[in-house]
Each structure stands twice: as structure tokens, then as C-alpha cells.
Amino acid sequence: MKRVLFVISLLASVSSFASISERNFCSQANMQLKLSKAKNRLSFTNRGGLFNAGVCWWHSRFTRNANYLAVFNPSKPALEDPTALIKKIRKGKEVVEIPGFSSLEQFSRYYEEEIQKVLESWQLIDGAVNQQWIVGLWGKSEVSPENMEKRMNKLYARVSQGEVVYQKLQIDGIDAHAWLVIDMAKTANGYKLLVVDSNYRSTDVYTFEKGDRSFEHPYYGKFVPYTGRMAEERRLKKTRAEFCNGL
Structure with missing residues (x-):
């Protein structure tokens, strides 16, 4: 019986923490102030991309998307493959929980290569399919x-x-x-x-x-x-x- 109560208590604690994470996320309504803090920006700078000319457009958009839509929950274990979550942030159509990390800076430091791959793929889609490169002209x-x-x-x-x-x-x-x-x-x-x-x-x-x-x-x-x-x-x-x- 004690074991059952302990498990119930543990589950309630995790659920409560998740709610706290969401409440903290929603309380940070000032996106400008949020982005002024280094912990809420990508840990790496613009690099790579087509002809090694960088992915600055998509780096900036991803950063803005993540600040609006990413809920960081360090109480949960990190995913072995975060690609699906990174792609959801890129699409910017839903709030996304990021388990195992407390900030965008921390998350991107650990998964820099995975994020970079998504940024470069995004660049290719916008450039080859959507012809966004023309905007630069x-x-x-x-x-x-x-x-x-x-x-x-x-x-x-x-x-x-x-x-x-x-x-x-x-x-x-x-x-x-x-x-x-x-x-x-x-x-x-x-x-x-x-x-x-x-x-x-x-x-x-x-x-x-x-x-x-x-x-x-x-x-x-x-x-x-x-x-x-x-x-x-x-x-x-x-x-x-x-x-x-x-x-």
C-alpha cells in the first residue's frame, strides 16, 4: 500500500512540475525581454548552409519560433533523437515541450548538429522550392x-x-x-x-x-x-x- 501511495505521490509531483513549467512558460509574455537574455538564444552562431554562406535567415526565425513556442521541462529525461521536436519548432504551428533541458541555450548546445541540419534543410526547401533566395535581390x-x-x-x-x-x-x-x-x-x-x-x-x-x-x-x-x-x-x-x- 505504501508503495502504491509513493508512486501516486511521485506521479502527482511530476504532473505538478509539468504544470509549473507550462505556467512559467506562459508567464514569460514579454518576448523582447526574453530574447535579451543569452539563455533564450541559440548557443551557436550562424554557419554552414549553401556554399558555406550561412543560414542566418533560418537561424533568426528558429530562435523567434522557439521563444514563442518551446516549453522547457528539465524534470523529464531528454530524448535520444530530438529531430521531431526541432522540426516542430521550425514549423511554428504548435507549442512544443522540450524534455531534459531548462533553456534554448542549453538544448542547442547539446543538440547543435541536429538543429543545424534542420536549418540547412529549411534553407534548401525555401531556396529550391519556395524561391526565397530571390528576396535577397x-x-x-x-x-x-x-x-x-x-x-x-x-x-x-x-x-x-x-x-x-x-x-x-x-x-x-x-x-x-x-x-x-x-x-x-x-x-x-x-x-x-x-x-x-x-x-x-x-x-x-x-x-x-x-x-x-x-x-x-x-x-x-x-x-x-x-x-x-x-x-x-x-x-x-x-x-x-x-x-x-x-x-
Whole structure:
């Protein structure tokens, strides 16, 4: 009888912990604040991909997906093969429990190669099937001061609403990078942007001042950001809200 009671107690404890994990997940409603912490970002930077040119677009989107939809539950044993879970995060259509880990950083450090394979597969699907590589040819790496200011004003409006804004960065030529804008602040003559760039482990700050035609980076050169994947974030928000409202 004591053994039965112990088992029941243990099961109740595990169930309670799972509920705590879900409640903690749902309480972290500020995605911008969440992404500002290194533990909530991938442990590895952009690399690999077609022609070894990286998978920055998909690295950024996966990071955003995981922050909206991944529930980490360290009380459960980790899966031997996490590929199915990683693919669910990539698709971004449901909340996914990640057993055995407490954060995205920890999970991705252990399963870096598995995640990288999914990112590269995603790149191939978008490039070969969906022709998304063409998007990198559309924009300009420098625009008029009026155009740039208008872009920044629109971006500020979105970020002020709590959005994690995905942007493609049109670099001179046919290259296009990507980042996530997680915060903005007004300055006397423009804005400061806090971004998550997949080429770096830490966040970075960029400054826009009225009259600027582009941003500039020592390695990228001049570039202009183009906001995209807005419907994707709306879906992520809706999926998360439906899950949390059902608890």
C-alpha cells in the first residue's frame, strides 16, 4: 500500500512540475525581454548552409519560433533523437515541450548538429522550392534619407507594440543577412536599436540618425533593413495565446 501511495505521490509531483513549467512558460509574455537574455538564444552562431554562406535567415526565425513556442521541462529525461521536436519548432504551428533541458541555450548546445541540419534543410526547401533566395535581390543597400526615416518610424511603432521584428538586411550586391529587432529607444535625433544578430552570441546596438541613408557595419558594409515575416509572428502569437488560455 505504501508503495502504491509513493508512486501516486511521485506521479502527482511530476504532473505538478509539468504544470509549473507550462505556467512559467506562459508567464514569460514579454518576448523582447526574453530574447535579451543569452539563455533564450541559440548557443551557436550562424554557419554552414549553401556554399558555406550561412543560414542566418533560418537561424533568426528558429530562435523567434522557439521563444514563442518551446516549453522547457528539465524534470523529464531528454530524448535520444530530438529531430521531431526541432522540426516542430521550425514549423511554428504548435507549442512544443522540450524534455531534459531548462533553456534554448542549453538544448542547442547539446543538440547543435541536429538543429543545424534542420536549418540547412529549411534553407534548401525555401531556396529550391519556395524561391526565397530571390528576396535577397529585391532591396537596395542605400535609400533616401526620407525613406530610411520612414522605415525607422514604422519599425519603432511595431517594436513599441512588443513585437520581435524579423528583418532582412540588404547588403551591397546580392547578399542579404537577417536580424531580430527586440527593442528601440528614441534619441534626440533618431533611434537606438537593440538587435539579435545570428553572427554573434551577444546582442548589439545600432544607431539611426535623421539623414542616414543606411546602417553600416565593419564587415557587412552599408545595408538597409526590410521588415518581413509579419504573418509568421502573428501565427506564433495566436498559437501561444490559445495554448496559455487553455491552461
